[in-house]
Amino acid sequence: MISRFKRFLIGRPMKSGELEGEKLSKLKALAVLSSDALSSVAYGTEQILLVLMAAGFAAVWYSIPISIAVLGLLFILILSYRQTIFAYPLGGGAYIVAKDNLGLSTGLLAGGSLLVDYILTVAVSSSAGTDAITSAFPSLHDHRVLIALTMIVFLTVMNLRGIGESASILAVPVYLFVVAIFVLILCGIIKVLTQxxxxHVPEIGSAVSNISLFLLLKAFSSGCSALTGVEAVSNAIPNFKKPAERNAAKTLIMMGSILGAMFIGISLLAYWYGIKPDAKETVVSQIADATFGRGILYYVIQGITALILFLAANTAYSAFPLLAYMLAKDKYMPHAFMVRGDRLGFSNGIIFLGVFSALLVILFHGNTENLIPLYAVGVFIPFTLSQLGMMIRWLKLRPSGWLVGFLINTIGMFTTLIITLIFISTKFGQIWMVFIFLPIVILGFFKIHQHYMNTADELRVNVQLDKPVAKGSTIVVPVAGVTRVVMQSLSYAKSLTDNVVAVYVGFDDEEIERMEKKWEEWNPGVRLIILRSSYRSIIRPLVRFIETVEWKNAETDHITVLIPQFITKHWWQNILHNQSSLLLRAYLINQKDVVIATVPYHLHR
Known part of the structure; x- marks a missing residue:
């Protein structure tokens, strides 16, 4: 039943040879890997306006020069990550760049920040998509957490079906969103030109008495939340069809061009319409209302915007598993993240991402405003480290024309560093947990790596000196009575060795006498050892006996504890059996150097 349900959810298993068919074309990759960056136009302008409103409505005209400055940074980041794609065509983005040029610890900081950022991407996107829905249907506002969790489950299942299938399905709403936003911008511009x-909109350049440089920098850094997701293409180069790096570079440029045009268009319309941020209605919703009214076009745009905000999380579902794979390959994350699932995706990474992002949505009650600062810091740390790493690479290699690349990365590094510092200084109350969580993540990386290194040292075989040693075998079979499952277990044990002993734990004389008599009548050809338990414990006497056998025979024999176990017909019947055997197995496997084997006996009723 479980297997059939799994097949229904994620489809048939795929052969390893089908992996090449799962690679993405430029148009599919643009939809899958750019959905995060493109969707950020739905809240990037809003974040600028939220900060500027602290100086009053007269300051809203500053949103235009700030938006132009954000476009300038976007241009620098696109050029920078294009260079990264050709320098590191195997993917990994900021993690690989920082590790290669700045050292292991810095690389792990970048990698850890990106992993956290991708988890936050899913949480922010699902929360922002929920906000778009509740803007159009305010009655759903109290159910925003449930709506966000439903979308996370949907995206997790879609990505477990494989990147090729999810790209084919999810590409449609992404391109619908791009068309819808450009239609909104075009119709809005026409309306402004005609009407x-x-x-009440203040003129550009008009004086604002209480504006400050710090407030403008804060607004600029908040607007830069529209740039999150730009790095995803450089992380996911292995997902592209060949030639992978060229296709990735072209996709990156297409994404930057579309993102820039949509972002400046929304910022201009927000300014021309005199839009003010509203806790219960997004800026895009207000622009659509002002342009089309609350008619069918308004609801189409809101629906598509909500959908793309949900689907923005798909960028993380594409990039997170690949980054986790690279960290696991370097032994800084569990090897489980290197395993491809039935549909050739890194299923463990996908499931991990879905679970932790859902926990964040629950923890923050689906409040996008609380999540975005964490989200932005998580992405701008890798931005800065990647730029710095590329600067050092240019200085080390100095290829032809290196000075231009070095200059681009230098400008980008200082800009992203300033933005990071502004976020830290202005929103520390909202992002302080990053400074606790990130060190824990990096410490976890080192602990995992140390464990894998220690394990390798202990398991390493000297092929010249270390040879298998032939030993005998002693099998201990715990029994609870004379039953068919005991008969089956003893039959199996005797097929392996003649040195078999059955052990029974009794609580009182009458019970022990009854067992001895029944065993003698049955006479299975195996010696029965009776252990008395004055404190009514089965585990302790058995463990002490096994320790004695182990001490006496460790040099000459392999000690095997053969545990009989019922396999019930229905899952709920398991709780009625096998508790003592489970406890004994759990203790022995963690404490003793003995072989533990299970002989199953299937019940048919």
Whole structure:
């Protein structure tokens, strides 16, 4: 039943040879890997306006020069990550760049930040998509956590079906969103040209008495939340069809061009319409309302915006498993993240991402405003480290024309560093947990690596000196009575060795006498050892006996504890059996150097 349900959810298993068919074309990759960056136009302008409103409505005109500055940084980041794609065509982005040029610890900081960022991407995207729905249907506002969790489950299942299938399905709403936003921008511009700018909008360049440089920098850093997801293409180069690096570079440029045009368009319309941020209605919703009214076009745009905000999380589902794979390959994450699932995706990474992002949504009650600062810091740390790493690479290699690349990365590094510092200084109350969580993640990386190294040292065989040693075998079979499952277990034990002993734990004289008599009548050809338990414990006497056998025979024999176990017909019947055997197995496997084997006996009723 479980197997059939799994097949229904994720489809048939795929052969390893089908992996090449799962690679992405440029158009599919643009939809899958750019959905995060493209969707951020739905809240990037809003984040700028939220900060500027602290200086009053007269300051909203600053949103235009700030938006232009954000576009400048986007241009630098696109050029920088294009260079990264050709320098590191195997993917990994900031993690590989930082590790290669700045050292292991810095690389792990970048990698850990990106992993956290991708978890936050899913949480932010699902929360932002929920906000778009509740803007159109305010009655659903109290159910936003449930809506966000439903979308996370949907995306997790879609990505478990494989990147090729999920890309084919999810590409449609992404391109619908791009078309819808450009239609909104075009119709909005036409309306402004025919009807004029909102009467109360302050002119660009008008004086604002209480504006400060710090406030403008804070607004700029908040607007840079629209740049999250730009690095995803450089992380996921192995997902592209060949030539992978060229296709990735072209996809990155397409994404940057579309993102820049949509972002400046939304910022201009917000300014011309005199839009003010509203806790219960997004800026895009207000622009669509002002352009089309609450008609069918408004609801189409809101629906598509909500959908793309949900689907923005798909960028993380594509990039997180690949980054986790690279860290696991370097032995800094569990090897389970290197395993491809039935549909050739890194299923463990996908499931891990879905579970932890869902926990974040529950923890923050689906509040996007609380999540975005964490999200932005998580991405700008890798941005800065990647730029710095590329600067050092240019200085080390100095290829032809290196000075231009070095200059681009230098400008990008200082800009992203300033943005990171602004976020830290202005939103420390919202992001302080990053400074606790990130060191824990990095410490976890080192602990995992140390464990794998220690394990390798202990398991390493000297092929010249270390040879298998032939030993005998002693098998101990714990029994609870004379039953068919005991008969089956003893039959199997005797097929392996003649040195078999059955052990029974009794609580009182009458019970022990009854067992001895029944065993003698049965006479299975195996010696029965009776252990008395004055404290009514089965585990302790058995463990002491096994320790004695182990001490006496460790040099000459392999000690095997053969545990009989019922396999019930229905899952709920398991709780009625096998508790003592489970406890005994758990203790022995963790404490003793003995072989533990289970002989199953299937019940048919």
């Amino acid at each position: 004029g700018v909102h009467a």
